Amino acid sequence: MLYLDLGIVTVLIVLNGLLAMSELAIVSSRPARLAGLVEKRVKGARRALALASDPGKFLSTVQIGITLIGVLSGAFSGATLGLRLASWLIEAGLPPGIAEPVGVGIVVAFITYASLIVGELVPKQIALRDPEAVAVKVAPAMVLLAKASHPLVWLLDRSGKILLWLLGHREQAADRVSEDEIRTLVAEAENAGVLEPGEKDWIAGVMRLGDLAVGAVMTPRHEVDSINLEDSNDQIFADLLESEHSHLVVFDGNREGAIGIVSAKDLLDVYLAGKIPKVRDLVREAPIIPEALDARDVVMLLRGAPVHMGLVHDEYGVFQGVVTSADILEAIVGSFHTKDGPAEPAAVKRDDGSYLISGWMPALEAAHLLGITLPTSRPYQTFAGFLLQEFGKIPNVGDRIEDEGWQFEVADLDGRRIDKVLASRLEPA
Structure with missing residues (x-):
């Protein structure tokens, strides 16, 4: 009988471990990964x-299974194994008043230790x-167990939902994955x-593309190589020679609005043939991109365009710059x-x-680097624009400003544009 009782307790502890392992495995499983296993036709994936x-x-x-196992383990440990050990201690000469609590205590302590190791910690790990x-692997058995205990499960599930409703949790929690979680997973994968x-x-x-407006990735208009149809042929040829780009923006007198782009190769082919090109006939249409559009949507526009260059205009129709697939x-x-060497680091x-x-x-990249918070709606896209907003004016070299635990000092200006900034962390007060 002693071996039978020990065997029953061992089986109960192992069953408790299997239930605990099954519970944590299914709760911790990612639906996307399980869906991938379903597509691969892995046995048990659909049930999981x-x-x-x-x-x-x-x-x-x-919980029904774990509760029943706990009750049975307690009954066997106290009523059977504990009393058997107490009887053995009495036969060894210990007084009954001491032997019974000592015997039951030793058995309970041992079974509790075994339940924690075999029934909880190891299976969950x-x-x-x-x-x-x-x-x-455990899903088929769990489905059978759920069917066998369906009436009691229905009662417990309904009771739990009523209690949650009374506590104010009346909406199903959405299983959302945040960008921070994705970044954490990517860092762990690396x-x-x-x-x-x-x-x-x-x-x-x-991931940043969806947060970047086109103004953050475009080439501003003061850096764009262009051709004006009202210029002389010699001036157009000079502009073509000075340009390093394969496409140039074309204006028709008004620099506020571009009419299209022209390929440098098309112009060179005409010049090499000894002719004067009719630039207007060589102008190609390019997609007009609103300045408020984000970079992710720009990708879709450029993919469907015959030329992978877009002309960025603001809400007033004024030309602001160009954006290409290379940008x-x-x-x-x-x-x-x-050609001048390695790209300048940001x-x-x-x-x-x-x-x-x-x-x-x-x-956005500067804010992520420094750990500062930017407003959701902001009229600037670059770090220089952020500083102009903070200064409230065009600063001079050496001007400083403090914000969110950082001191920003203007180190260099390119005309009226902030070129270099020294960011130093402030010591806590």
Whole structure:
């Protein structure tokens, strides 16, 4: 009988561990991964996904099993094994008043220890290491258990929902994944070697596209190479020779509105043939992009355009600059090497912990680098625009301003444009 009682207690502890492992595995499993296993036709994946999508009934089923096991384990530990050990202690010469509490206490302590290790900690650690793999294996058994205890599960599930309703939780919690969670997962994947070096930055760049307005990635109009149809042929030829780009923006007298673009190759072909080109006939239409559009939508527009260059105009129809597919790519992976040498870094960290930041750096990237908060609606797209907003005027070299624990000092100006800024963290008071 002693061995039978020990066997029953061992089986109950193991069953408790299996239920605890199943509960944590299915609750911790990601629906997207389970859906992927369903597409691969992994056995048990569909049932695991169904259980994960309705956790109320599943948790009720598991709790019924764990509660029954706990009651039975307590009964066997106290009423059988504890009394047997107490009898053995009495036979060994211990007084009955001491032998009974000591015997029951030793048995309860041992079973509690075994229940914590075998019935809780180890199974849950196994479930956390690979929840989806465990979930698909235990799902068929959990479905059978749920069907067997359906009436009681229905009662518990309904009672739980009524109590939640009374407590004010009357809406189903949405299973949302935030951008911060995605960044954390990407960082963990890079540390684990799943992602190659640099891929984390590329993924972060893609995620930023939806937050960047086109003004943050476009080439502003004062840096755009252009041709004016009202200029003489010699001037047009000179503008073409000075340009390093394959396409030039075309104006018809009015610099506030571009009429299209022209290919430098088309113009050169005519000049090389010894003729004077009719520039107006060579002008190609380019998509007109509102300045308020975000960079992600610009990608879709450029994909459907015959020329991968868009003309950016503000709400008043005034030309502001151009955006190309190369600009979008640079916003994701960073600037490319130019003929003058390596691309200028947007920010350089100095030995003292301060940063030398270029004014053209997107304000969103600078905010992420420095850990500062930007307003959701803002009239600027670059770090220079952020500082102009803070200063309230065009600053001079050496002017300083403090904001959100940082001191910003204008280190260099390019005309009226803020070119370099020194950002130093302020010491706490």
